[in-house]
Amino acid sequence: MDTTETVLLAAQPIYDRDNALSAVELLYRRNDQLTAADVGDSQATSELLFNLCTGITEQTDHYHSPAFINVSGDFLLSQQFLPIDPDRVVIELVERIKPSANVVESVRQWRRKGFRFALDDFEFEDTWEALVDLADIVKVDVLGGDPAAIARQRERFDRPHLQWLAERVEDMTTHDEYHSAGFDLFQGYFYARPTSITGERLNATGVQAAHLLGLMFSEDPDVEAIIEAISTDPGLAVSLLRVVNSPLYRATNELTSIRDVVLRLGLDNLRRWVMLISVVGAASPGASRMILTRAQMCSLLAARSRSGASPDQALLAGLLSGAESLFGVDQSTFIGALQLDSPLRDALLSRTGPIGRILHIAINTEYRLASRVQLEQLDPRLLKLYKNAADQVQALLNEL
Numbered sequence: 001m002d003t004t005e006t007v008l009l010a011a012q013p014i015y016d017r018d019n020a021l022s023a024v025e026l027l028y029r030r031n032d033q034l035t036a037a038d039v040g041d042s043q044a045t046s047e048l049l050f051n052l053c054t055g056i057t058e059q060t061d062h063y064h065s066p067a068f069i070n071v072s073g074d075f076l077l078s079q080q081f082l083p084i085d086p087d088r089v090v091i092e093l094v095e096r097i098k099p100s101a102n103v104v105e106s107v108r109q110w111r112r113k114g115f116r117f118a119l120d121d122f123e124f125e126d127t128w129e130a131l132v133d134l135a136d137i138v139k140v141d142v143l144g145g146d147p148a149a150i151a152r153q154r155e156r157f158d159r160p161h162l163q164w165l166a167e168r169v170e171d172m173t174t175h176d177e178y179h180s181a182g183f184d185l186f187q188g189y190f191y192a193r194p195t196s197i198t199g200e201r202l203n204a205t206g207v208q209a210a211h212l213l214g215l216m217f218s219e220d221p222d223v224e225a226i227i228e229a230i231s232t233d234p235g236l237a238v239s240l241l242r243v244v245n246s247p248l249y250r251a252t253n254e255l256t257s258i259r260d261v262v263l264r265l266g267l268d269n270l271r272r273w274v275m276l277i278s279v280v281g282a283a284s285p286g287a288s289r290m291i292l293t294r295a296q297m298c299s300l301l302a303a304r305s306r307s308g309a310s311p312d313q314a315l316l317a318g319l320l321s322g323a324e325s326l327f328g329v330d331q332s333t334f335i336g337a338l339q340l341d342s343p344l345r346d347a348l349l350s351r352t353g354p355i356g357r358i359l360h361i362a363i364n365t366e367y368r369l370a371s372r373v374q375l376e377q378l379d380p381r382l383l384k385l386y387k388n389a390a391d392q393v394q395a396l397l398n399e400l
Helices: 041-059 073-078 101-112 126-134 147-157 172-180 204-216 223-231 234-244 258-282 285-304 311-320 323-327 331-336 342-350 353-371 380-399
Strands: 006-016 021-028 067-070 089-093 116-119 137-141 163-167 185-187 195-199
Touching: 021 041, 021 185, 041 067, 073 101, 089 101, 101 116, 101 126, 116 126, 137 147, 147 172, 163 172, 172 185, 204 223, 204 258, 223 234, 223 258, 234 258, 258 311, 285 311, 285 353, 285 380, 311 342, 311 353, 331 342, 342 353, 353 380
Parallel strands: 021 067, 067 089, 089 116, 116 137, 137 163, 163 185
Antiparallel strands: 006 021, 006 185, 006 195
């Protein structure tokens, strides 16, 4: 795997009235200089959240402070699972989000889950009154502004619970003016410029796969959220439609909607096919065939085992064990983005438990066959099982 570090995002500190670090804003950044406006708010939100939850959290732990993050309007309204402790994050509502009744109700629901909100680039418009009531922090761009006029506007919108943040503070004079005006928090080049945070970037396919798998493997899967996530990935949606209309699942009437697909397949089969399609789309034909064969062999081994291991769980373990080869990211990083039960997580990360032992056998068999090492010591039953798995994988690939 190429371990060259790339820019994942940037961090800019936020200070309180005593010049003590209060929080850090995480900003979307890339090596290729594309901005959130270039890639779209939804994609930027997905990438930033995934990077934050699969490694960036550890890199910013030294701040010991909450992280401000921007989310897209679509993400906010979707009520999608946000895999972050509410105490560690403040959700920023950017000025591009329209304060509709649906947005207000969505923010109210997020607050019930314990999340806090900041209004970014607040321009003192009356249409934002309802969101001001729900916000914890209001950010005002003070660069070039009139401190007296901004102070008067602040008085009009102030609430007992609100903190006011002066952003784009670029000199001592501006700091002193807004400190005297009673602002609580401060951010800008006067204190620190954004600092790039580097690491490994998961490709877009990996981001989509991790997001969808996170939905499907949550403790209480939300079918509507799963349908929406599949619908935003045209390639995956078309592939699933082809699968469900194939001889494997075909009913009297052809299915034409993603909802039909999800209901026809059921959650267990849907998990299988999403991983299979993600594997094929993410890797070379050789690598995808190897991982799929490994997964199928794990399933066959589980079916013959007396340990009680689930063939479906074993198949999933085989698929997830190839994260590094498929998505170019460390396996533990990818696994950390999914809500897996402890036995499956332990099987993947430490090869323990019944499924862990099955995975070890499958990978060992795969290695011996590929490297032609000590084939004479390989149990003939394993050789036959591996061939059966390879044949079944070919049959599945023929359906795509």
